[in-house]
Amino acid sequence: MERCLNFIDGAWVEPQSQKYAENINPATGESLGVVALSTAEDVDAAVQAAVKAQSTWRLVPAPQRAEVLYKVGALLKAKKEELARILTMEMGKVIEEARGEVQEAIDMAFYMAGEGRRLFGQTTPSELPNKMAMSVRAPIGVVGIITPWNFPIAIASWKSLPAIVAGNTVVWKPATETPFMAREFVKIYAEAGLPKGVINLVCGSGSVVGEAMVAHPDIQVISFTGSNDVGRSIASKAGSQLKRVSLEMGGKNAVVVMDDANLELAVDAILWGAYGTSGQRCTATSRVIVHRKVKEELEQRLLEKIETLTIGNGLDETVKVGPIINKSSLVKVHDYVEIGRSEGAKLLAGGTIVENPPLAGGSGAGNAKEASGHYYAPTVFTDAAIEMRIAQEEIFGPVVTIIPVDSFEEAIAANNSVRYGLSSSIFTQDVNRVFTAMRDLDTGIVYVNAGTTGAEIHLPFGGSKGTGNGHRDSGQAALDVFTEWKTVYVDYSGTLQRAQIDVEHQ
Ligand code: NAP
Ligand code: MG
Secondary structure (H helix, E strand, C coil), rough: CCEEEECCCCCEECCCCCCCCEECCCCCCEEEEEEEECCCHHHHHHHHHHHHHHHHHCCCCCCHHHHHHHHHHHHHHHHHHHHHHHHHHCCCCCCHHHHHHHHHHHHHHHHEEEHHCCCCCCEECCCCCCEEEEEEEEEECCCECCCCCCCCCHHHHHHHHHHCCCCCCCEEEHHHHHHHHHHHHHHHHCCCCCCCCCCEEEECCCHHHHHHHHHCCCCCHHHEEHHHHHHHHHHHHHHHHCCCEEEECCCCEEECCCCCHHHHHHHHHHHHHHHHHHHHHCCCCCEEEEHHHHHHHHHHHHHHHHHCCCCCCCCCCCCECCCCHHHHHHHHHHHHHHHHHCCCEEECCCCCEECCCCCCCCCCCHHHHHHHCCCCEEEEEEEECCCCHHHHCCCCCCEEEEECCCCHHHHHHHHHHCCCCCCEEECCHHHHHHHHHHHHHCCCEEEEEECCCCCCCCCCCEEEEEEEHHHHECCCHHHHEEEEEEEEEEEECEEEEEEECCCCCC
């Protein structure tokens, strides 16, 4: 039986509770093994190991810390296919997307390894003679990382790699739905030669392990990606301790299609954005805001393409839409479809639970004769109004809501009418509208003539309004979460020089 244990101070250890939960393959309903259900004592052991390791890790020159990251990148690359298959079995996304996700972690490893020779601060002239001024990035200490199941390795890479290259140590709690990807990633860190205690893995539920991390006085930073409710509760608990918190939460992302858009391109983008990962991406296309002049044609083209999507086990290379993560998420998606119907939106496609999609061939799908996974048909609502719940709330499934508008201005207002601000997209050929949209769409990420997904790791990732709290993952911006600015003045005049006072002013 495969088990995901905790990794504390360089060793795989059982949880003190001796309790475990099943890790289920959402495509088949079969158990892949078990995951530790840890408690606050395990968190404390991990934090102690991290504190101890940080006292030496912070003194290792950053270019040497980066050498470990280069090895992590190389190992991820060598094991890409193996990791992608585990990812598909554990989380459900189709194998092509799983490979893409592992590639994101590879890219992030090499990018952050490069930071070992940058980690730039600033030097600037002092206002006084014989004095120098500079700022340097200092590590903060022990970083707590809490990640969701939908991008089990990419999001963990966005957070752990910058934290580690900057000289921090890590305690990581992965989602209970996807522990095996966490185990593989941690094994790679160890194989790459990361000293013991620099990364520690503590598996278990958010309400026990996550809360113990947030409450622990020796964890200085919490970097969280997940739902808004949990993010809000973490922020309020951490606030009273003056603990730094970086939050990446939900989205209600829209593709705007103007009357001059390349409709074929827009439809392909909607299809990929709405139904890729079965709509379970934080940047999934959940709304289409379309100019009334092209609405019918867009709907027709979209319906034709939906017909071509194969639903099933993501290990089958021909499958485009995999399962929903678990039963309760499936029920939630279907509940939203019922809500959409009762609100008066028109259901154009889908709206049903798919009981028995064809089983994928190939290994890893298990011995089940029939699929007992959780599948939902790609769904389209149209003629929705912006105030409807299906046009406002995150559904996290393969459901897209079309909202017709009569002008560019109305389209921008519709996009901005939700409480989230993660990603948005506009399809138009008009350069004036492009630049106006770049300015006025109020999301953290804006795509022009591309769908709502497709972030690259060397740019900041995150959202405004209810999606975040001002921080960003990945890119240079990630370093701001995991470092403290230290300003250093060196006076080599041998005299007491007072800033602002011993300065000649005109
Ligand atoms: P979730 O329920 O908030 O879980 C996220 C993580 O937080 C899991 O590891 C979970 O543990 C843990 N957690 C749960 N309760 C906690 C608590 N009280 N204290 C501390 N940690 C706690 O979110 P999810 O349903 O797994 O993920 C889907 C959500 O994530 C969606 O809203 C999606 O939009 C968002 N998301 C956002 C981004 C982004 O970058 N903006 C990216 C991906 C996903 P357990 O599940 O193991 O109990
Ligand atoms: Mg699972």
